[in-house]
Amino acid sequence: MTTPTDTQQASDTPQQASFRAAVRRFLAANSELKGATSPWRLTFHASADDARRDFERGCAWQKKRYDAGMTAFTYPKEYGGQDGEAWQERIYNEEARDYAGSSGFIGSSIQMLGPTLMAYGTEEQKRELLPRLHSGQDRWCQLFSEPGSGSDLASLGCRAVRDGDEFVVTGQKVWNSAAQWCDHGFLLVRTSPDKPKHQGITFLLIDMHAPGVEVRPLVQATGAAHFNEVFLEEVRVPVANVLGQIDGGWAVARTVLANEAAMIGGSGNKTFPVLRLLAERYGRTDDALIRQRLAEYFTREKVIDLMAERILTAVRRREKPPIDPSILKLYMTASRARSGELATAIAGADGVLMDDEVQRWVGAELVGRYSVSIGGGTTEVQKNNLAERALGLPREPGYDRDLPWSRIPRS
Ligand SMILES: Cc1cc2nc3c(=O)[nH]c(=O)nc-3n(C[C@H](O)[C@H](O)[C@H](O)COP(=O)(O)OP(=O)(O)OC[C@H]3O[C@@H](n4cnc5c(N)ncnc54)[C@H](O)[C@@H]3O)c2cc1C
Structure with missing residues (x-):
């Protein structure tokens, strides 16, 4: 039988074929095939210890990739990269799809922060931080959202006051994924309150163990504690830790957010094979309506793959994506919601029982189906972005x- 990877392999140049073979050797020697683990494995953990272990496993996997030269393909050698081509990342991802080895959370930090450091970092920041980022030695969390500033991120109020060579930071952040395990954070602060909201923001790189930083995990409906509240009380941050310009942090944040939308949209997780397995298990593969919904779901995953490849190739080359990354995130988000609904349609009432691993998987798909439509910018905000940036429609009215x-009045 011809597999999708075989089809891609057939169009490889000799250089690409030899690279693909090296990737296969690396993966076979260092990871087990996904088939060896349960297809019903949940993507979140109800126990804090399991979650921590998975996070550490992800960092260790990233270090293995780094030591073997199997990551940071498009980054210059002096910044810990391979001086390679965007297609290497594509081939790596095609091959790695069948393997359990994954960088997990820090893989997403790398995709958000790596291109941002390349675009805005000083030479010193790039030389020092990029190799540590790519090797998984430094684990970074995103400290953007605040209790009153999510969609309207530019209204944020976490305050940084300059004191000589340092900023003194006081405020609160919220929904910060994996902050309880990270040593570093990229933080948005307000440095000039008397400027308009987008113009007085600075992007700071902070040490999560600095005095005054307190991280409190938040427990979700699924039982997991994936994200946190982070309180900052007179935290001293060197001015040298500014990324970009003082008061110019909004442009830096936009770069992170665009990379985040592309990364979430193109994350490449495939749910179709599990949905098909579920339909087989419940004897629904001859049900015309279920077949139709499965076929639609399969098609959507293919479309996402194609869009993601176009967008992520540009991101890897540090070029402007040919289509706005918002559209990828929107499409992917709508698919995730469909997956939860289809899983429940197949399993029926079993989906709420949670007695065995299959039922727990169905329940998790249902309960978690909207989370991706909030994180990294909500569906409504992505639609606004598309309307303004891609369609050239008038800006949303605002005073x-x-x-x-x-x-600006605030509660
Ligand atoms: C899984 C997950 C991971 C996350 N990780 C992080 C992280 O690591 N770091 C971090 O800083 N944050 C993180 N977040 C927070 C996330 O960025 C915010 O939840 C998101 O930006 C929405 O902000 P909010 O929750 O304050 O909702 P609000 O902004 O209060 O929005 C409430 C509702 O109003 C709608 N709305 C708001 N404004 C408009 C508008 N102008 N037009 C139309 N509708 C509108 C929204 O779409 C939404 O439905 C994460 C969130 C999730 C779910």
Whole structure:
């Protein structure tokens, strides 16, 4: 039988074929095939210890990739990269899909922060931070959202006051994924309250173990504690830790957010094989309606793959994506919701029983089906982005865009 990877392999150049063979050798020697683990494995953990172990496993896997030269393909050698081509990342991902080895959370930090450091880092920051980022030695979390500033991120109020060569930071962040395990955070702060909201923000790189940083995990409906509240009380951060310009942090944050939308949209997890297995298990593969929904789901995953490849190739080359990454995230988000609904349609009432691993998988798909439509910018916000950036429609009406941030009424 011809597999999708065989089809891709047939169009490889000799250089690509030899690279693919090296990737296969690396994966076979270092990871087990996904088939060897349960297809009903949940993507979140109800126990904090399991979650921590998985996070550490991801970091160890990233280190293995780094030591073998199997990551950071498009980054320059002096920044810990391979001086390679965007197709190497594609081939690696095609091959790695069948294997259990995954960098997990830090893989997403790398995709958000790596291109941002390349675009805005000083030479010193790039030389010091990129190799540590790619090797998994430094684990970074995103400290953007605040209790009153999520979709309207530019309204954020976490305050940084300059004191000589340092900023003194006081405020609160929320929904910060994996912050309880990370040693470093990329943080948005307000440095100039008297400027309009987008113009007085600075992007800081902080040490999560600095005095004054307190991380409190939040427990979710699924029982997992994936994200946190982070309190900052007079935390001293060197001015040298600014990424980009002081008061110019909004542009840096936009780069992170665009990479995040592309990364979430193109994350490549395939649910179709599990949905098909579920239909077989419940004897629903001859049910015309279920077949139709499975076929639609399969098609959507293919479309996502094709869009992701176009967008992520540009991101890897540090070029402007040919289509707005928002559309990829929107499409992927709608698919995730369909997966939860289809799984429940197949399993019926079993999906709420949670007695065995299959039922737990169905339940988790259902309960978790909207989380991806919130993280990394909600569906509504992505639609606004598309309307303004891709379709050229008028901006959403707003009264506070040009007001000094300090004069904007807030509760
Ligand atoms: C799984 C997950 C992981 C996350 N990880 C992180 C992280 O690591 N770091 C971090 O900083 N944050 C993180 N977040 C937070 C996330 O970025 C915010 O939840 C998100 O930006 C929405 O903000 P909010 O929760 O304050 O909702 P709100 O902004 O209050 O939105 C509430 C509702 O109003 C709608 N809405 C708001 N404004 C508009 C508008 N202008 N037009 C139309 N509708 C609108 C929204 O779409 C939403 O439905 C994560 C969230 C999730 C779910």
